[in-house]
Amino acid sequence: MIIDQWHNIHFYKPLIQNFDKGLKAIREQMEKLETGRYEFEGGFFMVQKGETKPMSEGLFEAHRKYIDIQIIVKGSEEIAWEELADLTVEIPYNPEKDAEYLAGETKHHMLISEGMFYIAYPHDGHRPVRHTEIPLTFTKIVLKLPA
16 A cells, blocks of 8 residues: 655556546546546546544455555545455455455554545555544545556
């Protein structure tokens, strides 16, 4: 998993196929920033708004076909991360949803605030949209690019 500030996102473009196309598609929608799914050649992104859930609730998730690049535009959320090998599958991989859900200890978590992003690769179990103390509100972009 990679966690960094938005102004450094250009450093990671060489690591992921279609990253430039994804960022261009996001820039074209930044004025509206309406919730929903937006397709572009080489991937898609979703704009999500909401409130976090307690860190103790829910499962880790992982994806095989897509890399998640989650950009916090407004507000904040906490995420948990764990190496996939240290988690136990609870809901097997669904290729249509490109997701499997896993259980395990929450040993690593971090606050991701406005202007930050994180990249979750297929080997990264992650539990997004969480909080450890009080609920947080967020607006974020989830960019999905082929792994």
